[in-house]
Amino acid sequence: MKKHNFSAGPCILPQEVFQKSADAILDFNGIGLSLLEISHRSKDFVAVMDEARAIVKRLMKIGDDYEVLFLGGGASLQFCMVPFNLMKAEGGKAAYLDTGVWAAGAIKEGKKFGTVDIVGSSKEDNYSFIPKDYKVGAEYDYFHCTSNNTIYGTEMHKFPEVDTVMVCDMSSDIFSNARDYSKFDLMYAGAQKNMGPAGVTLVVVKKEILGKTGRDIPTILDYEKHIGKESMLNTPPVFPIYATLLTLQHLENNGGIEAAEQRNIQKAKLIYDEIDNNPLFEGFAKKEDRSFMNVSFKLLDESKKDEFDAAWKAAGISGLNGHRSLGGYRASMYNALPLESVQVLVDVMKSIK
Amino acid sequence: MKKHNFSAGPCILPQEVFQKSADAILDFNGIGLSLLEISHRSKDFVAVMDEARAIVKRLMKIGDDYEVLFLGGGASLQFCMVPFNLMKAEGGKAAYLDTGVWAAGAIKEGKKFGTVDIVGSSKEDNYSFIPKDYKVGAEYDYFHCTSNNTIYGTEMHKFPEVDTVMVCDMSSDIFSNARDYSKFDLMYAGAQKNMGPAGVTLVVVKKEILGKTGRDIPTILDYEKHIGKESMLNTPPVFPIYATLLTLQHLENNGGIEAAEQRNIQKAKLIYDEIDNNPLFEGFAKKEDRSFMNVSFKLLDESKKDEFDAAWKAAGISGLNGHRSLGGYRASMYNALPLESVQVLVDVMKSIK
The missing domain is CATH 3.90.1150.10 (Aspartate Aminotransferase, domain 1)
Known part of the structure; x- marks a missing residue:
């Protein structure tokens, strides 16, 4: 019987991604070796990483002022990487929009780094709507929001104009709608919804917003260090990145x-x-x-x-x-x-x- | 022609791991869905995680005082998770053994959290040997060493007796020799050598050493938080964990x-x-x-x-x-x-x- 997989994530991916990624595990690119046993620095995998980084920019229609990273650790790791990289060490202050459990998770981590102002929250209504009519001024190091809230089924169809750096957790709706991605300074998303299997997180960041906090950031949590090594600061999650590339290629080949x-x-x-x-x-x-x-x-x-x-x-x-x-x-x-x-x-x- | 893959990692895995993991991508456990599209909270994957955690203990012959975690982010993420979880916030001090580039990487991160004393180093001899004859007293929060140094081809065949918590990065020789694993309080290893494909890191830790630093640890970097959720604090790297389980089952079925x-x-x-x-x-x-x-x-x-x-x-x-x-x-x-x-x-x- 035909299966209809409505899973919230990890979730259904294009059928050809399953077939092609299974093939690659048995023999990658016809080289006689499995994708799982080759060096991440081999030319075959470097080509995968390069194309995965490039296709993200093409699909999002963003320019070379952005850098694309594929990191391990899940979107939850970004909850602390964002303040580590963007909240000033002295007097740091950020604005967060509270639209659900995951947004609240990001807020909890932000508070460990500095002052967090919640500029809007629908918590008292069990997160059944997206708060609007708030302002975010230049006194904040950044504004953080969550574009789609999987649990409640709410989504931001409009984004505010803010006078600071705009950060968005797009884990559950990235690549699903033609929003203006160039409006954001930092976007991140766990792969396991629209993008690929679990095990890799996409980070798209404008280089110009980095390096301004005065913090001594652990190397592996420092976006600039990852950018300097073209997303190969350490061994990346090879298979999840390859399956992500296949998924994005399928998207591009079907009208973007x-x-x-x-x-x-x-x-x-x-x-x-x-x-x-x-x-x-x-x-x-x-x-x-x-x-x-x-x-x-x-x-x-x-x-x-x-x-x-x-x-x-x-x-x-x-x-x-x-x-x-x-x-x-x-x-x-x-x-x-x-x-x-x-x-x-x-x-x-x-x-x- | 038969291939002979001497790659330093990611590296060769048992051939049956390639076949079985490719099969699981097409149809996992005969459920008619791909391993890549099922929820990590489905009973089929929870069984994978439970068995992966259990087999590590059986293979290492360690008891229930240890917890087993499968995390994302690579062994390099452990370079900062170790001091976050083990180095005291006030007056923290750790001892490190410098046996190569990766050991030095761990040292660099440790220094961001407190005092680091290098109790032995072979750096001046281009890391061609393992330093010996050092003492590590109880004044240190922990001692950190690297059991095998891939670049230079050196390995610790004996471990020191230390009067503090014993931490070891076993990324490149875990499960390869029958050392006394119960000698260590915290062991970690990126999967991509003896254990599985890139994208998951094993952490084996004695619960009793945690929760003593007085630090406000970011949730995702806190071992206790991961333990509390049985290694499912956030979506784990599903496929790398499954392929790791297959590799460890192969090891167990071939004499351990x-x-x-x-x-x-x-x-x-x-x-x-x-x-x-x-x-x-x-x-x-x-x-x-x-x-x-x-x-x-x-x-x-x-x-x-x-x-x-x-x-x-x-x-x-x-x-x-x-x-x-x-x-x-x-x-x-x-x-x-x-x-x-x-x-x-x-x-x-x-x-x-």
Whole structure:
């Protein structure tokens, strides 16, 4: 039976990425060796790293004032790397937007380095919307926000104008919509949503914002040190980077971010229309802040729960349970999820009477 | 033609690891989904993580006073995690042994956190031996050493008795010899030598040594936080951990560390005997400190270089060039390198007249 993988991440990737990356493990580029056993400094892998760094800039339409890094440690490591690299050692102060558990995680780490002002928060409403109408002045070393909140299914469709360095955790919606990426000074994202398998984190940073804090940064946490070694300061996560390159090549070969955005709009319309029109279901997030990636919703009639759960499982759907902190359901619809899978889910939703 | 991969890391792994990990990318455990697209919290992957943590303890013959973590970021991240977690915030002081470029890298990071005393160094002799006859008293928060030095081909065959916490970077010889692992309080190792592909770092730590520094440690750098979440504080590097488990299962199914050590002794004897008996070659490291993993040597008659290089390449050998900082040749013979490959190299060495 065909599988429909709505997992929140790690999540579905293009099928050709699975095939090509499995092939590379058996024989990489026809060299008679596995991708897993070659040196990261071999010409075959250096070419992978170079192309992975280049394709990110092409897809985002950003210039040479940006540097692209592929690092280990997860996006959570960026929660401390950002203040290490951007918050001044003396009198450091940053503005954060609190839109969910992960944003709050970034805030917690920021506070270990200096003053953190939370310029907006929807915590009291269980993060069901994106706060707006705040100002961020030049007195801050940077502003940090989270573009998409997987648990709640909210997404920033507009970004504020700020008078300081703009930092964004784009872990769960990077490469899914054609926002103006050149608006940001530092973007980071764990790979395991739209970009690749778990184990690598993308960092895109404007060089000009670095080196200004007066901190003695541990070498491995210093963006400038990674940039100086072209993202090979130490042995990089070879396989996750290769699978990420394959995923980004698939995106580029299928119309780039603009085309992906159109497909994502279509998928989102299909399921949100069903949620809004079917009296059995209710969306969680405020409509204007609804995410195109993660759709959190609940079944209003609990007596139908067993029937609904059995029906979607029977249809080949997996990964639909909501995050443990919110309950209900969550349909994660990253770039690689086909419209067909959303249609299957919507058909199941329609079938419950 | 059969390949003989002497790469210094990432390096050769058992052939069945390549086959099984490629299979898992196409269909993991027969569930109809790729290993790359399932949640790290799915029961299938939690079972991988649990078994990976358990097998490390079985192989090392260590008890439940140890915790096993699989982290991202590389062994270089441990250079700062170690002092963050072990060096006291006030008056912190640690002892380090300087046996090579990587040991020096750890020292550099340690100095950012407190006082570092270098209790022994072979730097002035280009790291050709392991310093001995030093004492490490209880006034130090910990002692840090590097068990094997890939570039120079030196290895610690004996470890000092110290009156403090014993920390060892075992990146390039872990699981290769039956040392008493219970002698150490904290061991760490990047996977990409004897353990698995690049992208994951093993940390084995005694819980009792943690939580004593008075530092406000960034969450993601805090061993106790990782332990509290059973190595799932954030999304772990799923594929590298799975391939690591396969490699360790292969080791366990082939007699464990003791049997691997016997095979490694055989391989080392074969090549060192040739180096010592063949007047064309000379080993780099002091004999008593020779590594069983990395054999650094030079060709004494430069006029034979083209002939030798052509001969080993024609024999299917790769990865034999020495590290750029030392020149010459380096034969890396990790667990997965068969004796047959060493024999092929020795035959080539004998063929040069």
